[in-house]
Amino acid sequence: MRILIAVVAIIALIWLLPLFLSVESGLKFGLPYRVFFSLIVIFVGFVFYLLRAPDMPSPKSAGRAVASVAIVFVASIGLIVLFANLAPQFAFESKGSAAGTPIESGKAIFNDPNAGCFLCHAVGGAGGTRGPDLSHVATVASKRRPAMSAEDYLKESLLNPSAYVVPTFDNIMPPIAQRLPPEKLNDLLTYLMTLK
Numbered sequence: 001m002r003i004l005i006a007v008v009a010i011i012a013l014i015w016l017l018p019l020f021l022s023v024e025s026g027l028k029f030g031l032p033y034r035v036f037f038s039l040i041v042i043f044v045g046f047v048f049y050l051l052r053a054p055d056m057p058s059p060k061s062a063g064r065a066v067a068s069v070a071i072v073f074v075a076s077i078g079l080i081v082l083f084a085n086l087a088p089q090f091a092f093e094s095k096g097s098a099a100g101t102p103i104e105s106g107k108a109i110f111n112d113p114n115a116g117c118f119l120c121h122a123v124g125g126a127g128g129t130r131g132p133d134l135s136h137v138a139t140v141a142s143k144r145r146p147a148m149s150a151e152d153y154l155k156e157s158l159l160n161p162s163a164y165v166v167p168t169f170d171n172i173m174p175p176i177a178q179r180l181p182p183e184k185l186n187d188l189l190t191y192l193m194t195l196k
């Protein structure tokens with residue numbers, strides 16, 4: 001009974017908490033996340049319930065005990081990896097579409113925590129330093145590769161960051177823009193091309 005109360009209370013918290021998070025905080029806790037964490041709470045509650053049942057059969061051998069722990073471990077990791085691969089795709093629909101012009105939309109994508117660009121790149125003094133400063137990236141892009149236009153270079157930088165690695169930086173940029181739908185990718189490129 002106490003387990004049931006705890007499970008219901010934690011799930012209520014998961015669903016109510018986002019109501020108090022301000023949009024400006026940048027924290028997103030969308031439907032898929034809530035469903036996922038609710039399922040985890042139910043699962044953990046169920047495990048606790050099994051553990052407390054008086055007629056819980058103890059494992060017949062140490063080997064079986066280890067095997068059951070291993071199965072639960074692998075299954076949970078598998079679920080988490082599966083979820084992590086699915087989640088970013090629907091997360092992108094949240095922002096960027098509301099913005100008006102392609103430039104505004106592209107800027108919104110750049111500053112969207114799901115895309116993560118600003119975490120590694122600075123524009124106009126604000127942003128991360130793990131990647132090159134992009135304040136004048138459109139000008140820089142036209143000179144990076146002799147045979148390539150600025151547009152083509154930028155597109156390649158987003159879709160295939162390893163194709164040309166900017167000297168003194170590490171090859172750590174994720175090809176995250178591959179997940180953007182084509183019109184969002186174009187908006188992002190349009191925005192980058194304004195950074196002269």
Ligand code: HEC
Nearest residue numbers: 115116117120130131132157161164165166169170172173
């Ligand atoms: C984990 C950090 C990281 C993230 C996130 C990231 N980048 Fe990068 N980016 C880098 C690094 C490091 C480089 C330089 C190495 C290279 O060229 O791959 C780079 C290179 C670039 C370049 C080429 C710059 C030049 O001077 O030639 C562009 C353009 C760029 N990133 C845009 C973006 C955009 C847009 C996003 C968001 C969709 C993004 N990056 C996300 C780290 C990151």
